[in-house]
Amino acid sequence: MPERRARRDLHPGAWWVWALGLAVAASRTFDVLLLGLVIGVAALMVAARRPVAPWAMSFRLYLWLGAVVVVIRVLFGVLLGGASTGTVVLDLPQVPLPSWADGIRLLGPVTWESLQRSFAVGLQLAALIICVGAANSLANPRRLLKSLPPALYEVGAAVVVALTLFPQLAESIGRVRRARRLRGDTGRNTRALRAVVIPVMEDALERSMRLAASMDARGYGRKGSASRGSRTLSGALLLVGLMGVCVGVYATADLTAPRLLAAPVLVSGFAVAGVGFWLSGRTVGHTRYRPDPWHGWEWFTAGCGVVAAAAFFGSYELDALTLAGLVVAALPAVVTPEPTSPYAALHATAAVPAAEGVAA
Numbered sequence: 295m296p297e298r299r300a301r302r303d304l305h306p307g308a309w310w311v312w313a314l315g316l317a318v319a320a321s322r323t324f325d326v327l328l329l330g331l332v333i334g335v336a337a338l339m340v341a342a343r344r345p346v347a348p349w350a351m352s353f354r355l356y357l358w359l360g361a362v363v364v365v366i367r368v369l370f371g372v373l374l375g376g377a378s379t380g381t382v383v384l385d386l387p388q389v390p391l392p393s394w395a396d397g398i399r400l401l402g403p404v405t406w407e408s409l410q411r412s413f414a415v416g417l418q419l420a421a422l423i424i425c426v427g428a429a430n431s432l433a434n435p436r437r438l439l440k441s442l443p444p445a446l447y448e449v450g451a452a453v454v455v456a457l458t459l460f461p462q463l464a465e466s467i468g469r470v471r472r473a474r475r476l477r478g479d480t481g482r483n484t485r486a487l488r489a490v491v492i493p494v495m496e497d498a499l500e501r502s503m504r505l506a507a508s509m510d511a512r513g514y515g516r517k518g519s520a521s522r523g524s525r526t527l528s529g530a531l532l533l534v535g536l537m538g539v540c541v542g543v544y545a546t547a548d549l550t551a552p553r554l555l556a557a558p559v560l561v562s563g564f565a566v567a568g569v570g571f572w573l574s575g576r577t578v579g580h581t582r583y584r585p586d587p588w589h590g591w592e593w594f595t596a597g598c599g600v601v602a603a604a605a606f607f608g609s610y611e612l613d614a615l616t617l618a619g620l621v622v623a624a625l626p627a628v629v630t631p632e633p634t635s636p637y638a639a640l641h642a643t644a645a646v647p648a649a650e651g652v653a654a
Contacts, residue, residue: 538563
């Protein structure tokens with residue numbers, strides 16, 4: 295492995311593999327303490343290895359989004375009524391529904407057990423969102439797009455907009471808020487909110503579309519030299535493979551689903567989708583300028599995420615195995631190289647004339 299003290303940015307794919315492994319671990323449990331630890335590991339990694347860049351400032355928005363998801367899930371649990379048995383903590387009048395809505399409750403007694411279940415489900419979804427937010431804050435989206443396989447070049451423009459909209463949104467919010475403070479506008483009422491939201495959304499979408507247009511000018515979105523039959527075959531394989539991946543992921547997350555639909559369908563889906571990717575990328579010729587290296591630290595970071603996911607497959611309760619998996623997932627925060635600072639070169643350049651002046 296390279297020297298630990300040598301600063302360098304890890305491959306963005308390594309951060310995404312790590313984050314997806316942590317997300318898989320979160321999808322395997324409803325234990326509130328374990329989900330809180332997963333969120334803590336993601337926050338620790340962002341605090342320790344987030345680069346100094348505008349696109350890396352969006353993690354706070356993901357935290358707020360996760361909190362909103364938890365609140366909405368709990369409110370839906372109260373609105374749709376709790377379990378029929380348990381400790382009643384809130385006795386609301388039940389709204390009568392027509393006969394065709396049999397089995398659905400609107401309001402009614404809310405039990406402590408139903409609130410706990412709603413909070414745990416909402417926290418699980420929030421943990422998944424925060425894991426994706428951690429990957430978005432750690433991995434440069436433009437460098438990730440440069441590392442995309444050739445099969446994804448035809449949808450490169452759409453991928454650009456999808457991956458950069460949220461980071462651009464966070465950057466736009468900061469820029470608009472600084473502009474309002476410079477103008478002396480510190481209002482926090484509804485009118486001030488409208489004055490912030492509209493320019494932020496417009497600026498974020500405009501910048502993402504401008505980036506997508508520049509990627510399209512560089513060849514993203516072109517069809518290549520493949521025949522119509524070849525494109526149909528590769529598209530069908532990709533569609534079938536991705537459907538298999540979706541079914542496998544759902545069966546893996548749902549512990550009540552048949553195990554035959556979990557790992558076998560998931561592996562088969564990845565295999566079919568891989569063949570489709572290979573067929574689709576075979577006819578697309580492209581070059582990369584200064585491709586990002588994948589060395590020992592990248593394998594280590596990605597492996598830590600895989601180990602965390604595997605630990606939660608062995609157990610989904612708070613025990614030594616899951617705690618060990620989370621400890622391994624947190625290791626890249628302390629042992630991997632720190633990201634490079636965009637201001638290091640400026641400091642070095644400014645230090646040279648200063649040193650020459652002192653010597654003179």
